[in-house]
Amino acid sequence: FGLGRTLQAADMESLEEILIGSDVGVASSERIIKDLEKAISALPSPPTQDFLADLLREEITALLSAAGGHQVLESPPEGSRPRVVLVVGVNGSGKTTTIGKLAARMVKGGQKVLIAGADTYRAAAIGQLEIWARRAGVDFVGGVEGGDPASVVHDALSAAMAKGVDTVIIDTAGRLHTKIPLMKELEKIVRVAGKVTGRPPDSVLLVLDATTGQNALVQAREFSRSAAVSGIILTKMDGTAKGGILIPLSTELGLPILYVGLGEGIGDLVPFSPEEFAKGMVG
Amino acid sequence: SLAEKLESVFKKLKTRGKLSEADIDASLREIKLALLEADVNFKVVKNFISDIRERALGAEVMESLTPAQQVVKIVHAGLTDLLGKSRSSLARASIPPTRILLVGLQGSGKTTTCAKLAKELKEKGSRVCLVPADLSRPAAVDQLVTLGKKIDVPVFAFPESSSSLEAYAKASLEAGRAGCDTVLIDTAGRLHVDEDLMKEVAALARAAAPQETILVVDAMTGQDAVNVARAFHERLTLTGIILTKLDGDARGGAALSMRSVTGVPVKYAGVGEGLDGLEPFHPERIASRILG
Numbered sequence: 107f108g109l110g111r112t113l114q115a116a117d118m119e120s121l122e123e124i125l126i127g128s129d130v131g132v133a134s135s136e137r138i139i140k141d142l143e144k145a146i147s148a149l150p151s152p153p154t155q156d157f158l159a160d161l162l163r164e165e166i167t168a169l170l171s172a173a174g175g176h177q178v179l180e181s182p183p184e185g186s187r188p189r190v191v192l193v194v195g196v197n198g199s200g201k202t203t204t205i206g207k208l209a210a211r212m213v214k215g216g217q218k219v220l221i222a223g224a225d226t227y228r229a230a231a232i233g234q235l236e237i238w239a240r241r242a243g244v245d246f247v248g249g250v251e252g253g254d255p256a257s258v259v260h261d262a263l264s265a266a267m268a269k270g271v272d273t274v275i276i277d278t279a280g281r282l283h284t285k286i287p288l289m290k291e292l293e294k295i296v297r298v299a300g301k302v303t304g305r306p307p308d309s310v311l312l313v314l315d316a317t318t319g320q321n322a323l324v325q326a327r328e329f330s331r332s333a334a335v336s337g338i339i340l341t342k343m344d345g346t347a348k349g350g351i352l353i354p355l356s357t358e359l360g361l362p363i364l365y366v367g368l369g370e371g372i373g374d375l376v377p378f379s380p381e382e383f384a385k386g387m388v389g
Numbered sequence: 390s391l392a393e394k395l396e397s398v399f400k401k402l403k404t405r406g407k408l409s410e411a412d413i414d415a416s417l418r419e420i421k422l423a424l425l426e427a428d429v430n431f432k433v434v435k436n437f438i439s440d441i442r443e444r445a446l447g448a449e450v451m452e453s454l455t456p457a458q459q460v461v462k463i464v465h466a467g468l469t470d471l472l473g474k475s476r477s478s479l480a481r482a483s484i485p486p487t488r489i490l491l492v493g494l495q496g497s498g499k500t501t502t503c504a505k506l507a508k509e510l511k512e513k514g515s516r517v518c519l520v521p522a523d524l525s526r527p528a529a530v531d532q533l534v535t536l537g538k539k540i541d542v543p544v545f546a547f548p549e550s551s552s553s554l555e556a557y558a559k560a561s562l563e564a565g566r567a568g569c570d571t572v573l574i575d576t577a578g579r580l581h582v583d584e585d586l587m588k589e590v591a592a593l594a595r596a597a598a599p600q601e602t603i604l605v606v607d608a609m610t611g612q613d614a615v616n617v618a619r620a621f622h623e624r625l626t627l628t629g630i631i632l633t634k635l636d637g638d639a640r641g642g643a644a645l646s647m648r649s650v651t652g653v654p655v656k657y658a659g660v661g662e663g664l665d666g667l668e669p670f671h672p673e674r675i676a677s678r679i680l681g
């Protein structure tokens with residue numbers, strides 16, 4: 107028979123604090139703690155703090171193994187050209203900046219890249235992206251402020267096909283998923299991209315701010331409905347937020363996490379590492 | 390909603406007759422879960438629950454025919470008290486111009502909020518001007534200049550300045566010459582753990598000596614809100630918080646966390662991308678929103 111060892115109240119408390127305090131959320135935290143209890147139930151003596159920390163790090167790493175996919179994105183496409191990467195997310199999450207960083211990585215990977223500025227709404231959005239395109243050394247097709255974003259997508263993709271571009275990255279306006287007309291606009295952008303290239307976007311990246319709490323789950327669900335999100339980029343992990351929301355995102359929605367943003371410079375985008383992430387959360 | 394969850398908790402319990410302390414703790418657990426799911430900070434939730442526990446064990450609940458309703462009342466009152474009285478007035482300088490400094494993390498909505506406040510104050514009769522002191526983000530100055538044109542408020546931009554301090558100093562002279570009585574200063578987004586950038590904004594605050602130093606925070610911010618608010622408050626002495634993007638469906642628990650930990654009042658709510666998307670902060674409304 108098993109020894110049935112359970113967690114001490116103090117250990118339980120400190121585990122809860124790490125998990126909840128990292129935005130892992132109640133449901134996922136409870137599940138993780140139950141798993142840890144199973145892991146220690148047959149121990150002959152009480153686990154030390156260090157042992158529990160190791161267990162927790164391993165557990166988190168295992169839950170996030172749906173990482174990767176960034177190498178494919180950075181090398182020239184194997185299939186049809188151009189590869190179309192659509193970047194979406196709520197206001198201020200870091201989409202425009204991330205696109206500059208991503209384009210730079212793709213250039214290093216030997217690609218000819220075109221950036222499409224389909225945020226025709228926000229003040230100075232086109233100018234901001236144009237500066238990033240210049241920094242990354244890639245071509246830029248922008249719209250006019252107040253214009254139709256779908257027509258920028260149409261023009262950029264047509265130009266990319268004519269120029270033999272490897273990858274087109276499309277920047278879109280920040281939008282709250284609660285705004286139905288804006289989500290409809292996003293669906294239209296996806297449709298128009300499909301019409302020009304004859305297939306849906308190859309990659310739809312949801313850019314999430316690491317400081318976001320439980321709303322990130324709602325964002326991921328809603329954006330997935332309108333734009334078939336294929337991967338996540340978590341920005342602003344250079345702050346003190348732990349981005350624990352990645353755990354329920356990974357376990358409940360199965361979304362691969364491709365990159366982490368670690369700053370405001372062009373080089374501040376790194377491939378997601380479950381081990382590094384777990385270490386950052388647990389210590 | 391929390392009210393419904395508590396009803397079902399008490400329904401199970403009331404069938405046994407009198408309520409016990411354990412029953413109350415069962416209801417408090419539901420409240421704890423609701424607050425955590427609303428992004429209220431873990432430690433703030435713990436303190437809040439222990440504060441209301443005593444009242445929840447009192448006669449008003451234990452002897453009530455509708456204990457769930459009584460508990461919801463206590464929680465709602467507790468949250469509204471914690472969030473403080475609605476206080477959206479802005480301090481004015483005894484000798485004009487009034488200076489208002491907006492600070493916060495990257496992407497929280499400072500630049501947009503700066504223009505929204507300018508519009509609001511102009512409509513109330515102030516001679517407002519805008520100072521773009523973010524020289525680092527690409528096209529940040531253009532962004533504020535564009536917004537200023539939209540609302541016909543002068544923007545004194547010196548993007549070639551070598552520092553935000555210099556940009557502010559030059560703008561401040563222009564504002565004086567133009568007869569502005571209210572100067573709104575937009576700053577670059579920064580991390581509270583970036584020592585250089587925190588030093589920079591502290592120096593700007595010393596030079597500008599603003600009547601209002603406002604932390605602009607995204608309503609979807611999670612557990613990290615207390616760290617951010619505490620750090621900015623310790624370095625700058627905040628006079629207010631503006632919670633943005635409340636037109637989304639984030640519950641906004643960060644409001645409770647920040648207010649409870651720093652005592653700084655939330656003065657306005659950002660409720661849209663347009664420049665009319667600003668309204669006074671209503672504590673009872675956010676309390677209901679947090680409780681779902």
Ligand SMILES: Nc1nc2c(ncn2[C@@H]2O[C@H](COP(=O)(O)OP(=O)(O)OP(=O)(O)O)[C@@H](O)[C@H]2O)c(=O)[nH]1
Pocket residue numbers: 195196197198199200201202203204225228231278279280281341342343344345366367368369370374495496526578580
């Ligand atoms: N510290 C830090 N800041 C970041 C990171 N990624 C983006 N930012 C900053 O976040 C702010 C917002 O970035 P944007 O790229 O404008 O965000 P966006 O999603 O395009 O915003 P909208 O188009 O307005 O929705 C800028 O100040 C960026 O420099 C990151 O990984 N770390």
Ligand SMILES: Nc1nc2c(ncn2[C@@H]2O[C@H](COP(=O)(O)OP(=O)(O)OP(=O)(O)O)[C@@H](O)[C@H]2O)c(=O)[nH]1
Pocket residue numbers: 197198228280282493494495496497498499500501502523526529576577578579633634635636637658659660661662666
């Ligand atoms: N829906 C909505 N969007 C908002 C609100 N406030 C700001 N935004 C949007 O949020 C995004 C970021 O706003 P900015 O004003 O650029 O944020 P910021 O804090 O100045 O960003 P940095 O200067 O990079 O730190 C933009 O897309 C804004 O339109 C709001 O109350 N509701």
Ligand SMILES: [Mg+2]
Pocket residue numbers: 201202203225231277278279280
């Ligand atoms: Mg953008």
Ligand SMILES: [Mg+2]
Pocket residue numbers: 499500501523526529576577578
């Ligand atoms: Mg700004």
